Amino acid sequence: MGTRVLVVDDDPATVEMLTLALELEGYQVVSAACGSEALATAELDRPHLVMLDVMMPGINGLDVARELRDHGTLGTTPILMLSAGARDVDVWSAWMAGADAYVTKPMDVDHLLGEVRRLLAAGTDRVPS
Amino acid sequence: VNVTLDAEPREGQPAVADPPSVQRYVLGWLFRAVLATALVVLTGQVGRGLTGLSAGRYVGMAVMAALVAVAYCSAVTFRYGRSKQSVDLTEAALVPVFVLAPVGSAFLVAVAGVWLGTLARRDGAVKTAFNGSVGVVSAAVAVLVQLSVLGHDDPLSNRGLIATALALTAYGAVGFLAVSGVISRLEGQALHTVMRRRRHILTGTIGNIAIGLIGMVLWNVRPELLFLLVVPLVATSLAYRGASTTSHLTGQMQTEHDRLVRVVQATSDGIALVDGAGRVVLWNPALARLTGRDHDTAVGTPVSEVVPLRDSRERRPLDIGAVVATTRDTGVPIELDADLVEAGSGEHRAVRVSATAVDGDGDPASDGGLLVVRDTSREREVERLKDDFLMRVSHELRTPLTPIKGYAESLRMHRDRTTPELLDTSLARIVERSDHMAALIDDLLLVASLQRGGGLAADASLEPVDAAARARAAVASVADDRPCEVVDEAGLRCHADQARVDRILKILVDNAVTYSAAGSPVRIVVRASGSETAIDVIDRGRGIPRSHLVRIFDRFHRVEDPLVMTTNGLGIGLHIARHLARSMGGDIVVDSVLGEGSTFTVTLPRLQPATVPDRR
Numbered sequence: 001m002g003t004r005v006l007v008v009d010d011d012p013a014t015v016e017m018l019t020l021a022l023e024l025e026g027y028q029v030v031s032a033a034c035g036s037e038a039l040a041t042a043e044l045d046r047p048h049l050v051m052l053d054v055m056m057p058g059i060n061g062l063d064v065a066r067e068l069r070d071h072g073t074l075g076t077t078p079i080l081m082l083s084a085g086a087r088d089v090d091v092w093s094a095w096m097a098g099a100d101a102y103v104t105k106p107m108d109v110d111h112l113l114g115e116v117r118r119l120l121a122a123g124t125d126r127v128p129s
Numbered sequence: 130v131n132v133t134l135d136a137e138p139r140e141g142q143p144a145v146a147d148p149p150s151v152q153r154y155v156l157g158w159l160f161r162a163v164l165a166t167a168l169v170v171l172t173g174q175v176g177r178g179l180t181g182l183s184a185g186r187y188v189g190m191a192v193m194a195a196l197v198a199v200a201y202c203s204a205v206t207f208r209y210g211r212s213k214q215s216v217d218l219t220e221a222a223l224v225p226v227f228v229l230a231p232v233g234s235a236f237l238v239a240v241a242g243v244w245l246g247t248l249a250r251r252d253g254a255v256k257t258a259f260n261g262s263v264g265v266v267s268a269a270v271a272v273l274v275q276l277s278v279l280g281h282d283d284p285l286s287n288r289g290l291i292a293t294a295l296a297l298t299a300y301g302a303v304g305f306l307a308v309s310g311v312i313s314r315l316e317g318q319a320l321h322t323v324m325r326r327r328r329h330i331l332t333g334t335i336g337n338i339a340i341g342l343i344g345m346v347l348w349n350v351r352p353e354l355l356f357l358l359v360v361p362l363v364a365t366s367l368a369y370r371g372a373s374t375t376s377h378l379t380g381q382m383q384t385e386h387d388r389l390v391r392v393v394q395a396t397s398d399g400i401a402l403v404d405g406a407g408r409v410v411l412w413n414p415a416l417a418r419l420t421g422r423d424h425d426t427a428v429g430t431p432v433s434e435v436v437p438l439r440d441s442r443e444r445r446p447l448d449i450g451a452v453v454a455t456t457r458d459t460g461v462p463i464e465l466d467a468d469l470v471e472a473g474s475g476e477h478r479a480v481r482v483s484a485t486a487v488d489g490d491g492d493p494a495s496d497g498g499l500l501v502v503r504d505t506s507r508e509r510e511v512e513r514l515k516d517d518f519l520m521r522v523s524h525e526l527r528t529p530l531t532p533i534k535g536y537a538e539s540l541r542m543h544r545d546r547t548t549p550e551l552l553d554t555s556l557a558r559i560v561e562r563s564d565h566m567a568a569l570i571d572d573l574l575l576v577a578s579l580q581r582g583g584g585l586a587a588d589a590s591l592e593p594v595d596a597a598a599r600a601r602a603a604v605a606s607v608a609d610d611r612p613c614e615v616v617d618e619a620g621l622r623c624h625a626d627q628a629r630v631d632r633i634l635k636i637l638v639d640n641a642v643t644y645s646a647a648g649s650p651v652r653i654v655v656r657a658s659g660s661e662t663a664i665d666v667i668d669r670g671r672g673i674p675r676s677h678l679v680r681i682f683d684r685f686h687r688v689e690d691p692l693v694m695t696t697n698g699l700g701i702g703l704h705i706a707r708h709l710a711r712s713m714g715g716d717i718v719v720d721s722v723l724g725e726g727s728t729f730t731v732t733l734p735r736l737q738p739a740t741v742p743d744r745r
Contacts, residue, residue, distance in 0.1 A: 011529075011531070013529070013561070013562055017535035017536050020539055020555070105531040106530040109534075109542065
């Protein structure tokens with residue numbers, strides 16, 4: 001079984017693009033279009049990494065990150081925040097919510113994939129079996 | 130003291146004619162003058178002893194009349210609000226008239242003197258008539274008093290002098306009463322108030338009479354020393370002048386003071402004056418409104434207690450007393466932005482506070498500070514909206530840019546593994562997202578153009594538009610996953626530009642979908658409304674709070690708090706939609722019940738059946 005990445009974004013085109021980019025790298029991708037769907041999918045699919053958009057209708061990315069951090073078995077899953085917010089306060093609140101990395105949209109796909117690899121490597125020992 | 134009246138307009142107001150009440154009053158005195166003259170004539174005393182006098186006596190009487198006129202013109206003017214009043218030495222000059230002129234003829238001499246003086250002052254007709262009439266009545270009363278007290282005694286006897294004193298006191302009193310009457314009418318104050326305020330005039334009258342009587346005694350005993358009277362006369366005149374100047378200056382200061390008080394009371398900025406000990410000594414109504422603390426509470430209280438400020442950024446109390454002390458010690462004005470904590474509600478209001486040092490008239494202990502507090506909550510709100518909007522624009526532009534850039538990079542990175550299908554879908558996405566971005570930028574530019582007063586740049590042509598068909602098209606493009614119903618009463622068509630109608634309906638249907646739960650129905654009703662076609666777009670969404678209904682068509686207006694927003698968007702759709710509708714002679718209105726849903730109604734001119742051309 002490959003490495004699973006959960007992609008959460010309310011913009012369908014972005015989800016599609018990220019899915020393509022990640023699949024071309026050999027990752028398995030599951031996706032969610034909103035916060036509540038993300039939590040349900042994470043619970044079900046146990047991803048190795050969660051890629052989270054911040055500004056989403058309903059439960060936003062920061063709330064999802066907090067929920068995941070408070071979650072028993074998912075608490076150690078690496079979280080990569082992918083957000084259109086480019087201010088210091090955006091990065092800071094993502095970090096406070098428990099994100100491991102923060103990438104600003106629109107990003108270099110290369111850089112994003114590098115961050116994904118880095119987080120997965122660093123978190124190997126905590127990836128749930 | 131002869132009191133005369135001189136009304137003049139208040140500063141800053143146009144000159145007004147004497148009010149009718151004053152004109153009637155003057156007429157009353159004219160009438161009284163005629164009556165008084167008749168009464169004096171009836172005593173049979175007038176003119177008695179006038180015949181058969183030596184030429185010297187006639188000349189003497191003429192000289193006395195002239196002296197009265199001169200004394201009458203020695204007037205020193207006092208101001209009373211809108212009216213002026215003169216004080217002069219008439220009574221002093223009248224004393225010899227009453228003592229020396231043959232009994233009863235004093236009336237003629239006095240009247241002649243007063244009229245000469247009145248005419249010499251070249252006042253207006255009404256004033257001359259009034260002052261002359263009052264002079265006649267006063268003289269008549271004086272003569273009657275003198276006659277009744279004197280009896281057959283010598284005017285130079287003690288009793289005679291007392292009679293003269295009483296007569297001239299009556300003379301002064303009548304004048305005093307007459308002028309007080311006019312002032313009370315001009316100033317709209319009660320007669321007794323006016324008289325009380327001007328009672329010092331009577332003192333002058335008595336002083337004048339005393340000087341005149343002393344002169345008479347001197348005349349009788351040592352006429353060569355009469356010149357000594359010049360001294361008290363000049364002294365009295367100078368005293369009047371001094372008093373007049375003081376009263377004038379006091380009046381000016383009062384006017385100046387009133388003006389400053391009005392400025393401080395009326396200004397929308399909160400103003401406080403703080404003494405050397407940091408206590409409030411002046412507190413204007415605007416500051417009372419801003420702080421929620423009234424004048425009586427604030428005055429005498431340390432300023433930091435009644436102007437409780439908080440640093441907006443650091444979120445901690447800010448001691449305005451210390452700020453005032455600093456500006457007082459350094460002499461450098463301080464300006465700062467802070468939050469003012471309202472009494473009672475405890476709400477914070479954005480304010481700009483300026484503190485300036487104020488000199489305490491050379492006494493370092495009373496050096497203080499002037500505080501000006503301006504409500505800047507509107508400015509702060511506008512700033513917040515701007516920041517918020519910038520953040521939204523950034524988000525809305527970055528969002529479609531993300532897949533564009535992502536697809537392009539992925540395609541380049543994996544050129545060798547790209548299948549034709551993958552290439553097709555990727556390029557289609559890139560084109561579609563680019564179109565979305567271009568539309569967004571067009572909207573932003575359109576809003577900017579509308580804001581500058583510019584029109585809608587796109588071409589438009591008015592043509593018959595089938596409202597229901599356009600509504601169905603809008604639903605198909607935006608809300609194909611919703612149970613939508615389009616109700617069309619009678620196949621109504623409107624006279625409009627189809628592209629604009631499409632855009633309006635798309636914005637409204639899009640809003641209806643965005644602000645209602647998934648699966649909730651959207652209903653569109655096309656109906657006739659007077660001479661117009663109305664299109665209702667009805668949703669069962671969350672509704673709009675009443676307080677937002679009026680502003681919902683403002684640009685950038687969004688009902689949500691940006692921190693907890695649950696939907697995207699720039700808040701320009703409805704703004705554009707209303708402009709589009711109005712550009713075609715229509716409009717958009719909204720009705721909404723919170724929690725039950727909203728109805729947006731577009732009205733457009735209806736195509737009248739008679740003028741309906743066949744559809745080409």
